[in-house]
Amino acid sequence: MVKISMLSTGEEVLHGDIVDTNASWLSEVFFEHGFALNYRSTVGDQLDELRDEIISLSERNDVVIVNGGLGPTSDDLSALAAAQAAGVELKLSQHWLDTITEYFSRINRPMADSNIKQAMLPEGASVIDNPVGTACGFSIELNGAMVMFTPGVPFEFKKMVRDEILPKLKLCFPNVKRLVCNKIYTFGLGESGIADALSSLDIPEAFSLGYRSYMPFIEVKVFSPHSDSNIEMVLTAITERLKNYVLGINQPLIDVIGEGLTNKQWQLSILEQVTGGEVARQMYQSERSQQSFVQSVVDNQAEPLAELSDAILLNNEYRLETQSHACLANFKLEDGSIGLALSSQLGNYAQNIMFKRDYPIKAQQVLIATVLLDMLRRHMNGESPSIEFGHFETLSTIEKTDECR
Amino acid sequence: MVKISMLSTGEEVLHGDIVDTNASWLSEVFFEHGFALNYRSTVGDQLDELRDEIISLSERNDVVIVNGGLGPTSDDLSALAAAQAAGVELKLSQHWLDTITEYFSRINRPMADSNIKQAMLPEGASVIDNPVGTACGFSIELNGAMVMFTPGVPFEFKKMVRDEILPKLKLCFPNVKRLVCNKIYTFGLGESGIADALSSLDIPEAFSLGYRSYMPFIEVKVFSPHSDSNIEMVLTAITERLKNYVLGINQPLIDVIGEGLTNKQWQLSILEQVTGGEVARQMYQSERSQQSFVQSVVDNQAEPLAELSDAILLNNEYRLETQSHACLANFKLEDGSIGLALSSQLGNYAQNIMFKRDYPIKAQQVLIATVLLDMLRRHMNGESPSIEFGHFETLSTIEKTDECR
Structure with missing residues (x-):
């Protein structure tokens, strides 16, 4: 060596x-x-x-x-x-x-x-x-x-x-062999949670795993020799064990979103009351997602909503007003929770959540933006948009697939 | 030691x-x-x-x-x-x-x-x-x-x-003395530019300078013994030499803005066509500035403006529409330049700029946001909002202090 x-x-x-x-x-x-x-x-x-x-x-x-x-x-x-x-x-x-x-x-x-x-x-x-x-x-x-x-x-x-x-x-040093590194982008599990989930995994001897954690993601890095035919199998085994926590493979979430929107030829609008422009900024900074991004409104001093169903209404309205195919929104609710809403031609969805602990405001924005974007990712995949993550509790969810124009 | x-x-x-x-x-x-x-x-x-x-x-x-x-x-x-x-x-x-x-x-x-x-x-x-x-x-x-x-x-x-x-x-080690660190936040000069500007500066022997550079700011750190009575003098001497490039002392720009808005009891709105929510995000993430921030619109697919004077009109209109005291905006112009506009009860200002080199999109957003916020800072100080920075060329400026409602 x-x-x-x-x-x-x-x-x-x-x-x-x-x-x-x-x-x-x-x-x-x-x-x-x-x-x-x-x-x-x-x-x-x-x-x-x-x-x-x-x-x-x-x-x-x-x-x-x-x-x-x-x-x-x-x-x-x-x-x-x-x-x-x-x-x-x-x-x-x-x-x-x-x-x-x-x-x-x-x-x-x-x-x-x-x-x-x-x-x-x-x-x-x-x-x-x-x-x-x-x-x-x-x-x-x-x-x-x-x-x-x-x-x-x-x-x-x-x-x-x-x-x-x-x-x-x-x-x-011609005998030193380059490793291939495949990256699995996860969200919502801590490093020890990931290690636990993968502890029973048998990976071939030439493989090794590394973790790179940066708010809000933890990247699982799978190192292997270039020629190894087991790569796909190992990636699949890891993805199966981490299920809903995997937001992208060799591609960060925002690029997955960009690709999905492009494939569907969808244009997205964004309404932000609690994330101060974070969702828009992420959409804007990825070359893949930027072209599918129509408009965003950051409304910092809006009154909290009385009901989660108001989020559904407002978001659907905003989507129609901006003539976009999909719209993501977040709102303050009167009970102190945060309403997350997704509206598309295929349906209207909302959930309200409460953080389990006191995150700094920057972290809150990033976490909420990530969950919203993941709702869209799942929706475009034909899955139910709302799932549980470790950072917060989901208080209630609404799904309406019948009333869309 | x-x-x-x-x-x-x-x-x-x-x-x-x-x-x-x-x-x-x-x-x-x-x-x-x-x-x-x-x-x-x-x-x-x-x-x-x-x-x-x-x-x-x-x-x-x-x-x-x-x-x-x-x-x-x-x-x-x-x-x-x-x-x-x-x-x-x-x-x-x-x-x-x-x-x-x-x-x-x-x-x-x-x-x-x-x-x-x-x-x-x-x-x-x-x-x-x-x-x-x-x-x-x-x-x-x-x-x-x-x-x-x-x-x-x-x-x-x-x-x-x-x-x-x-x-x-x-x-x-009771004889080791803690240093006082005063921080001068600068923008627009490289580290060597700052070193040049300060090279003729005579500082007392017990003082030392450090630099901490993080996009887009360079912090000049002035270390001195706690009890030294020359601190104010040294800070003033440095600030004079770096003039317009100093955006804050012991306080980052966004907090200076927050304090200024609070003192004036002004509410700010933001219209972003080229910064994808970056200005809003900065306003939102500082506790000092958040409370003075009304609304922001990120319009990603707007048509470029024909004239810089259109930026003045649109921005003034948006300010009146949102009933805010001041409004910052950026626009694409047809000639490929970027229009920056400031509207307040005291006047309307705009300048269009071109980057001198090819910055990554993230860096562009941060640079533009910084210049816009600095225009507001200068304006609140009673200074002319537009000055030259090293990153770009200013093509033209408009100042209208008569037509405000």
């Missing part, structure tokens, strides 16, 4: 001014390509500590990815630390100086003297191309390890990893 | 399934309290590697914070690794067993056998209380360092750090 570590550098990372998303991104991408990290560390902009950490990591690993510290300013010390670690001098890379000189003339801006520093590399280092920035990536060999230096700007970093570093690693 | 490191544990962190926000949070909070981290590392759930890293960090630091691995399952190995590092056995903490037994009976759920594992601590360890979970925090002394073990669940972790660990550190 290849031993790989990552070193993140910079005071802004070490002191929490930025969340180190480069580290989690690299960890995830490398894992999916079969190059799981076995250690990560973070140091600030102290030359000694940088140098010592580079040496220490090179002694314990086959590959070390160093991120950050390649900028033009005086606190960017990675190249110097690399040179000291390797016991060599910094030397001008004429190739890189030409590259960035040309870059600045192309964008018609003067090159600052400080940028010359970005072409100073440890003697013997190989350049790793950065087509989208002035920071030169480079690689040195140290204590038998390949130590690769990458820029901190996420966009430049990711491009360099994808286009340069991963191909290089695959060449050097 | 106290040397402090943090060790994050767990495969889910190491393989990028979760972003390590506990690490950035701890780094920031510790920094603000005068306990800057000097090193962070991450290892997976391998007992040997955990044990070795705990030993190695204890040799190089005064304080080590270990996060994660205190759960009930077999891959939660932190207590065992701690015991091995210290050369002692795990021993049942009757105190903690009683605590969690009582906890489960209080929430009326049976305690699983696996939870007993959470009361097994290294011999000689002192319990660190966790009033909100079943994972027991604990502290051991190792190689002269104080090594403290904390749960991975962010909510539990943060509570333990605030209520238990920081007070303990302050007792042990």
Whole structure:
């Protein structure tokens, strides 16, 4: 097994001014390509500590990815630390100086003297191309390890990893096999609930599961060798066990909705009294769903409804008024519950719910939006729109399939 | 100076399934309290590697914070690794067993056998209380360092750090002084632009600056000793240099807007054709601004306007229709630009803008929402609403202060 570590550098990372998303991104991408990290560390902009950490990591690993510290300013010390670690001098890379000189003339801006520093590399280092920035990536060999230096700007970093570093690693370690990752998007079960539901599952030895949880979804990641013929079977087995909690496979809910609306040639309108535009925002931000989205009204100071049946009436009215095929709505009710309504050519549905605990307002909006969109998903699938989720209690439901115009 | 490191544990962190926000949070909070981290590392759930890293960090630091691995399952190995590092056995903490037994009976759920594992601590360890979970925090002394073990669940972790660990550190290191952090919220200048603008600034020696950048804002953080009388002077000097780019001091833009609307007793409506509900969502999610927010319409499939003056007319009309004191709106224009309009009792304003580069749709929405809200902020301050920002070009502006009803 290849031993790989990552070193993140910079005071802004070490002191929490930025969340180190480069580290989690690299960890995830490398894992999916079969190059799981076995250690990560973070140091600030102290030359000694940088140098010592580079040496220490090179002694314990086959590959070390160093991120950050390649900028033009005086606190960017990675190249110097690399040179000291390797016991060599910094030397001008004429190739890189030409590259960035040309870059600045192309964008018609003067090159600052400080940028010359970005072409100073440890003697013997190989350049790793950065087509989208002035920071030169480079690689040195140290204590038998390949130590690769990458820029901190996420966009430049990711491009360099994808286009340069991963191909290089695959060449050097041809036996490492890329994993396939299938993603099952779930909603309404906690991580332990999912683990319980899947505990009796027998998956083939070459398979492994991972979880990625981000409000409001938990993604179940199914890793397997590329060629394995059991993939479909495993996905089906997991989906069956998680049933109603699965909102999409390899596709997030909002894209499932977009695809469903497109297939049905339906246009959707939205009326929001408790979600402040969250449903509209989600519809708008997915390219797949945006084109099927007509109009939304966010009515923040509406009076609460007396009855859940009012939700049915108002929502049906709004659908007809906006001449859309389907309409999703949420309302405040006088009893303090939240009314969720779906109206389409095929029927009118509503349910009112109460949260089981006190979620922050942002979380409430996202949870309600998710349930509403899932009602539509189920409806388009020919299923009953309302089901129970863990976050709240359903007080009552109404289904009217006869009165639609 | 106290040397402090943090060790994050767990495969889910190491393989990028979760972003390590506990690490950035701890780094920031510790920094603000005068306990800057000097090193962070991450290892997976391998007992040997955990044990070795705990030993190695204890040799190089005064304080080590270990996060994660205190759960009930077999891959939660932190207590065992701690015991091995210290050369002692795990021993049942009757105190903690009683605590969690009582906890489960209080929430009326049976305690699983696996939870007993959470009361097994290294011999000689002192319990660190966790009033909100079943994972027991604990502290051991190792190689002269104080090594403290904390749960991975962010909510539990943060509570333990605030209520238990920081007070303990302050007792042990009474000479470490907490810094005051004042935050200046800026928009429209990059980090290098801000650094340039502030490069000639002379700040007192005990002061330091930090930057925290998150779309679309860059926060300038001004750290200083608590008692320093120069704070106001420094904040004023920075604000003067950054002028129009400062949207709030110690208060994000949306709260500034909320406060302004409340002071003026204004109610706001919003009409969105290009931001898909983003402005409404921001207004809704801030407690300060929510109460001043009447209604919003998101019209996703509206025809583009021929003229910027149409934006003035439509927006003024919408304001009168919704009987609100002010209305913000954005429109598509036929020439491909984006029209931003502000209507209030005091006047009608519009400008149309073009992005200078190709932003993702999410970023576009956030940028447009920010400029619109800033137009309102400036207007409420008695300033001209439209100014130039770096992200886009302003093609034309209209100001009409005479025709308002």
